[in-house]
Amino acid sequence: MTAAFADRLLGWFDRHGRHDLPWQHPRTPYRVWLSEIMLQQTQVATVIPYFERFVARFPDLDALAAADADEVLGLWSGLGYYARARNLHRAAGIMAERGVPETVEGWGELPGVGPSTAAAIVAQAFDRRAVILDGNVKRVLARHAAVDTPQEAAATGHRLWALADERTPPTRAADYTQAIMDLGATVCRRGTPRCEACPVREDCRARIEGRVAELPVRRRRKPRxxxxxxxxxxxxxxxxxxxxxxxxxxxxxxxxxxxxxxxxxxxxxxxxxxxxxxxxxxxxxxxxxxxxxxxxxxxxxxxxxxxxxxxxxxxxxxxxxxxxxxxxxxxxxxxxxxxxxxxxxxxx
Known part of the structure; x- marks a missing residue:
């Protein structure tokens, strides 16, 4: 009998996951939140030097909240999607006045924090069960369950959220969320997946059906x-x-x-x-x-x-x-x- 999805994934993470990312040591709510905002639409390797410069200049929430917006944007230069930096600065000011949230709902009320980001922060910073669905997780789940409707469709989103909820375990929240993100980033990659190294390949329907390359499905984009x-x-x-x-x-x-x-x-x-x-x-x-x-x-x-x-x-x-x-x-x-x-x- 195949072990539970989460058990196999966590076993793989213990041996092969990323355990030395700079925001993991120490793993405080401030550092986790900062990293999650930087990681929106940006790869880990690109984020690391920006994160390290940022926390060297703004080591805590109060320092960031008190900073001049131009200085925040200056340190963000080159990372792209600059609305993230503006929202980060605004959110820091809000938290400096109201305190740091500890729930998904609380984080979701802050500028620039969507549902998946809010869940990732709660899971990573407080080790509490929260269901995430970022781009890497969507790809893993779409392949594992052979979800063959366009990712942009609302029905697909509902289906993927349900799959994510089913597979998220009640314990080891921080490890599980990092594990499934790592799996998508390093093994279940978009263009060159490494199925031979995947801990959940045994019952991955995309692999079994020979459809890994065609999943997840995206609508054809119009030319820019x-x-x-x-x-x-x-x-x-x-x-x-x-x-x-x-x-x-x-x-x-x-x-x-x-x-x-x-x-x-x-x-x-x-x-x-x-x-x-x-x-x-x-x-x-x-x-x-x-x-x-x-x-x-x-x-x-x-x-x-x-x-x-x-x-x-x-x-x-x-x-x-x-x-x-x-x-x-x-x-x-x-x-x-x-x-x-x-x-x-x-x-x-």
């Missing part, structure tokens, strides 16, 4: 729309670059960025709005392509030297290009920082 924009590289004689803060919502929300216009023809209008004047002709400096979740940005980077004499009362910020390239004092979108590192000061 392409948005064409122009980024303005405005540099003065001192080698300083002019940046604008992006609106709090939307792409690169809250970050400092090269001014963005829709066409080159709007560039001079934007300069006039900031009280700036070109000292030379526009020059094509580079092209930038960056993929977001729902569209692709195709941007031409146009450069000009500008006169800064009349900008004291105007919106925007001036920063030395060298400072932005090495250890930026503000949060920058990763593609913009790459541009800055590539081109450096243009002055001669």
């Amino acid at each position: 729309a392409v948005r064409e924009r122009v980024l303005l590289w405005l540099e003065d004689d001192a080698g300083r670059l002019f940046l604008e803060k992006r609106p709090p919502s939307g792409i690169w929300g809250g970050l400092a960025c090269l001014p963005v216009v829709e066409t080159v023809g709007e560039a001079d209008e934007r300069l006039a709005a900031h009280g700036l004047a070109r000292r030379d002709h526009w020059q094509a400096l580079d092209r930038l392509r960056h993929v977001f979740s729902h569209f692709e940005l195709a941007a031409e980077v146009m450069a000009a030297s500008v006169n800064t004499a009349s900008v004291a009362e105007r919106p925007g910020e001036w920063h030395a290009v060298d400072d932005l390239a090495n250890d930026p004092p503000v949060g920058l979108p990763a593609p913009v920082q790459k541009l800055i590192r590539k081109h450096g000061p243009r002055r001669r």
